[in-house]
Amino acid sequence: MNSHILSVCFNSTIGEMLAKVLNNSFLDANDFHSQSNKEKMHQGIPLSEEDRIPWLESLRDALRERLAGGKTVVLSCSSLQKKYREILRSSDSNFVSAVKFVLPDAKAEVLAERLKKRAEEGKHFMPATLLQSQIDLLQIDDSEGTFKVDAATLSPRAIVNDIKSYDFMINST
Ligand SMILES: Nc1ncnc2c1ncn2[C@@H]1O[C@H](COP(=O)(O)OP(=O)(O)OP(=O)(O)O)[C@@H](O)[C@H]1O
Numbered sequence: 591m592n593s594h595i596l597s598v599c600f601n602s603t604i605g606e607m608l609a610k611v612l613n614n615s616f617l618d619a620n621d622f623h624s625q626s627n628k629e630k631m632h633q634g635i636p637l638s639e640e641d642r643i644p645w646l647e648s649l650r651d652a653l654r655e656r657l658a659g660g661k662t663v664v665l666s667c668s669s670l671q672k673k674y675r676e677i678l679r680s681s682d683s684n685f686v687s688a689v690k691f692v693l694p695d696a697k698a699e700v701l702a703e704r705l706k707k708r709a710e711e712g713k714h715f716m717p718a719t720l721l722q723s724q725i726d727l728l729q730i731d732d733s734e735g736t737f738k739v740d741a742a743t744l745s746p747r748a749i750v751n752d753i754k755s756y757d758f759m760i761n762s763t
Protein backbone atom coordinates (compact mmCIF):
# COMPACT_ATOMS: atom_id res chain seq x y z
CA MET A 591 0.00 0.00 0.00
CA ASN A 592 1.33 3.46 -0.86
CA SER A 593 0.90 5.78 2.02
CA HIS A 594 -0.87 8.94 1.13
CA ILE A 595 -2.45 11.99 2.55
CA LEU A 596 -5.97 12.98 1.77
CA SER A 597 -6.60 16.60 2.43
CA VAL A 598 -10.25 17.37 2.62
CA CYS A 599 -10.45 21.09 2.05
CA PHE A 600 -13.05 22.85 4.11
CA ASN A 601 -14.69 20.07 6.05
CA SER A 602 -13.77 18.23 9.22
CA THR A 603 -17.11 16.38 9.41
CA ILE A 604 -16.29 14.59 6.17
CA GLY A 605 -12.61 14.15 6.98
CA GLU A 606 -13.27 12.52 10.31
CA MET A 607 -15.89 10.20 8.87
CA LEU A 608 -13.67 9.24 5.93
CA ALA A 609 -10.77 8.45 8.23
CA LYS A 610 -12.99 6.15 10.30
CA VAL A 611 -14.32 4.33 7.26
CA LEU A 612 -10.80 3.88 5.89
CA ASN A 613 -9.39 3.01 9.29
CA ASN A 614 -6.82 5.79 8.93
CA SER A 615 -5.77 8.42 11.36
CA PHE A 616 -7.33 11.83 11.16
CA LEU A 617 -5.80 15.27 11.63
CA ASP A 618 -7.81 18.44 11.97
CA ALA A 619 -5.79 21.45 10.85
CA ASN A 620 -7.64 23.59 13.37
CA ASP A 621 -5.86 21.73 16.17
CA PHE A 622 -2.55 23.07 14.83
CA HIS A 623 -3.45 26.75 15.07
CA SER A 624 -1.64 28.87 17.64
CA GLN A 625 -3.77 30.39 20.37
CA SER A 626 -3.28 33.81 18.78
CA ASN A 627 -4.54 32.57 15.41
CA LYS A 628 -7.63 31.14 17.07
CA GLU A 629 -8.25 34.34 19.02
CA LYS A 630 -7.87 36.40 15.89
CA MET A 631 -10.42 34.31 14.01
CA HIS A 632 -12.72 34.31 17.02
CA GLN A 633 -12.67 38.11 16.90
CA GLY A 634 -13.70 37.97 13.25
CA ILE A 635 -10.30 39.01 11.87
CA PRO A 636 -9.08 36.98 8.88
CA LEU A 637 -5.63 35.46 9.25
CA SER A 638 -2.79 37.02 7.32
CA GLU A 639 -0.25 35.20 5.20
CA GLU A 640 2.23 35.54 8.11
CA ASP A 641 -0.28 33.84 10.41
CA ARG A 642 -0.90 31.01 7.99
CA ILE A 643 2.59 30.03 6.88
CA PRO A 644 3.91 28.70 10.24
CA TRP A 645 0.61 26.89 10.75
CA LEU A 646 0.87 25.21 7.33
CA GLU A 647 4.51 24.35 7.97
CA SER A 648 3.62 22.64 11.22
CA LEU A 649 0.99 20.65 9.32
CA ARG A 650 3.56 19.76 6.67
CA ASP A 651 5.89 18.47 9.39
CA ALA A 652 3.14 16.40 10.97
CA LEU A 653 2.25 14.90 7.59
CA ARG A 654 5.89 14.24 6.74
CA GLU A 655 6.38 12.33 9.95
CA ARG A 656 3.37 10.15 9.28
CA LEU A 657 4.27 9.57 5.64
CA ALA A 658 7.78 8.57 6.65
CA GLY A 659 6.23 6.06 9.03
CA GLY A 660 4.22 4.57 6.15
CA LYS A 661 0.93 5.89 7.48
CA THR A 662 -2.03 7.06 5.48
CA VAL A 663 -3.67 10.10 6.98
CA VAL A 664 -6.82 12.07 6.35
CA LEU A 665 -6.38 15.77 7.03
CA SER A 666 -9.10 18.36 7.08
CA CYS A 667 -7.64 21.70 6.17
CA SER A 668 -8.96 24.73 4.36
CA SER A 669 -5.79 24.94 2.20
CA LEU A 670 -7.47 27.70 0.25
CA GLN A 671 -4.70 28.67 -2.12
CA LYS A 672 -2.47 26.71 -4.43
CA LYS A 673 0.64 28.00 -2.63
CA TYR A 674 -0.78 26.70 0.68
CA ARG A 675 -1.43 23.31 -0.89
CA GLU A 676 2.14 23.31 -2.20
CA ILE A 677 3.38 23.53 1.38
CA LEU A 678 1.29 20.47 2.28
CA ARG A 679 2.45 18.68 -0.87
CA SER A 680 6.04 19.24 0.16
CA SER A 681 5.48 16.79 3.03
CA ASP A 682 6.12 14.14 0.38
CA SER A 683 9.83 14.23 -0.42
CA ASN A 684 9.06 13.18 -3.99
CA PHE A 685 6.76 16.19 -4.11
CA VAL A 686 4.44 14.47 -6.51
CA SER A 687 1.67 12.14 -5.69
CA ALA A 688 1.22 11.32 -2.05
CA VAL A 689 -0.96 14.27 -1.15
CA LYS A 690 -4.41 14.30 -2.72
CA PHE A 691 -6.98 17.03 -2.33
CA VAL A 692 -10.72 16.79 -2.13
CA LEU A 693 -13.06 19.75 -2.21
CA PRO A 694 -16.52 19.30 -0.75
CA ASP A 695 -18.19 21.88 -2.95
CA ALA A 696 -21.20 23.98 -2.00
CA LYS A 697 -22.47 27.47 -2.66
CA ALA A 698 -21.65 30.26 -0.24
CA GLU A 699 -25.29 30.48 0.93
CA VAL A 700 -25.34 26.82 1.91
CA LEU A 701 -22.07 27.13 3.79
CA ALA A 702 -23.19 30.36 5.47
CA GLU A 703 -26.36 28.71 6.75
CA ARG A 704 -24.39 25.78 8.18
CA LEU A 705 -21.79 28.01 9.80
CA LYS A 706 -24.47 30.23 11.30
CA LYS A 707 -26.11 27.20 12.86
CA ARG A 708 -22.76 25.91 14.10
CA ALA A 709 -21.91 29.30 15.62
CA GLU A 710 -25.30 29.48 17.36
CA GLU A 711 -24.58 26.12 18.93
CA GLY A 712 -21.30 27.62 20.19
CA LYS A 713 -19.36 24.71 18.73
CA HIS A 714 -16.55 26.54 16.96
CA PHE A 715 -14.17 29.45 17.38
CA MET A 716 -14.71 30.71 13.87
CA PRO A 717 -17.66 33.06 13.29
CA ALA A 718 -19.79 32.79 10.14
CA THR A 719 -18.76 36.38 9.28
CA LEU A 720 -15.33 35.12 8.20
CA LEU A 721 -16.77 32.91 5.50
CA GLN A 722 -16.65 35.53 2.75
CA SER A 723 -12.95 36.22 3.32
CA GLN A 724 -12.30 32.49 3.00
CA ILE A 725 -14.32 32.22 -0.19
CA ASP A 726 -12.49 35.22 -1.64
CA LEU A 727 -9.21 33.38 -1.14
CA LEU A 728 -10.35 29.99 -2.38
CA GLN A 729 -8.47 29.17 -5.54
CA ILE A 730 -9.30 26.10 -7.55
CA ASP A 731 -6.83 25.19 -10.19
CA ASP A 732 -8.16 22.45 -12.46
CA SER A 733 -4.64 21.38 -13.39
CA GLU A 734 -4.14 20.17 -9.81
CA GLY A 735 -6.67 17.38 -10.19
CA THR A 736 -8.60 18.26 -7.05
CA PHE A 737 -11.58 15.95 -6.62
CA LYS A 738 -14.75 17.96 -6.18
CA VAL A 739 -17.71 16.40 -4.49
CA ASP A 740 -21.19 17.85 -4.16
CA ALA A 741 -21.46 18.91 -0.54
CA ALA A 742 -24.60 20.97 -0.97
CA THR A 743 -27.11 18.20 -1.47
CA LEU A 744 -25.29 15.01 -0.46
CA SER A 745 -25.20 13.80 3.11
CA PRO A 746 -21.79 13.40 4.77
CA ARG A 747 -22.15 9.61 4.40
CA ALA A 748 -22.83 9.88 0.64
CA ILE A 749 -19.88 12.27 0.24
CA VAL A 750 -17.59 9.82 1.97
CA ASN A 751 -18.80 7.04 -0.35
CA ASP A 752 -18.10 9.25 -3.36
CA ILE A 753 -14.57 9.98 -2.17
CA LYS A 754 -13.99 6.31 -1.46
CA SER A 755 -14.98 5.30 -4.96
CA TYR A 756 -12.81 7.93 -6.61
CA ASP A 757 -9.98 6.74 -8.78
CA PHE A 758 -7.09 7.90 -6.65
CA MET A 759 -8.39 5.83 -3.74
CA ILE A 760 -8.41 2.72 -5.89
CA ASN A 761 -4.90 3.42 -7.15
CA SER A 762 -3.43 4.15 -3.80
CA THR A 763 -4.62 1.25 -1.66
N1 LIG B 1 -22.78 17.39 3.74
C1 LIG B 1 -23.28 18.06 4.76
N2 LIG B 1 -24.62 18.19 4.88
C2 LIG B 1 -25.16 18.88 5.90
N3 LIG B 1 -24.45 19.49 6.89
C3 LIG B 1 -23.12 19.40 6.80
C4 LIG B 1 -22.46 18.69 5.75
N4 LIG B 1 -21.11 18.78 5.95
C5 LIG B 1 -20.95 19.52 7.07
N5 LIG B 1 -22.13 19.87 7.59
C6 LIG B 1 -22.35 20.71 8.78
O1 LIG B 1 -21.82 21.99 8.49
C7 LIG B 1 -21.17 22.53 9.63
C8 LIG B 1 -19.72 22.86 9.24
O2 LIG B 1 -19.04 21.66 9.00
P1 LIG B 1 -17.60 21.40 9.56
O3 LIG B 1 -17.50 21.87 10.97
O4 LIG B 1 -17.24 20.02 9.23
O5 LIG B 1 -16.83 22.39 8.61
P2 LIG B 1 -15.32 22.73 8.50
O6 LIG B 1 -15.13 23.04 7.10
O7 LIG B 1 -14.46 21.72 9.12
O8 LIG B 1 -15.18 24.04 9.30
P3 LIG B 1 -13.86 24.79 9.74
O9 LIG B 1 -12.87 24.77 8.65
O10 LIG B 1 -14.41 26.16 10.01
O11 LIG B 1 -13.41 24.12 10.97
C9 LIG B 1 -21.25 21.50 10.74
O12 LIG B 1 -22.28 21.87 11.62
C10 LIG B 1 -21.59 20.21 10.00
O13 LIG B 1 -22.40 19.35 10.78
Ligand SMILES: O=C(O)[C@H](O)[C@@H](O)[C@H](O)[C@H](O)CO
Pocket residue numbers: 619620631636637642668669670716724
Ligand atom coordinates in the same frame (compact mmCIF):
# COMPACT_ATOMS: atom_id res chain seq x y z
O1 LIG C 1 -6.59 29.78 6.57
C1 LIG C 1 -7.41 30.28 7.36
O2 LIG C 1 -7.96 31.35 7.21
C2 LIG C 1 -7.82 29.53 8.59
O3 LIG C 1 -6.85 28.73 9.02
C3 LIG C 1 -9.14 28.85 8.45
O4 LIG C 1 -9.26 28.26 7.22
C4 LIG C 1 -9.42 27.90 9.59
O5 LIG C 1 -8.48 26.88 9.71
C5 LIG C 1 -10.73 27.26 9.61
O6 LIG C 1 -11.45 27.29 8.45
C6 LIG C 1 -11.44 27.75 10.81
O7 LIG C 1 -12.58 27.14 11.00
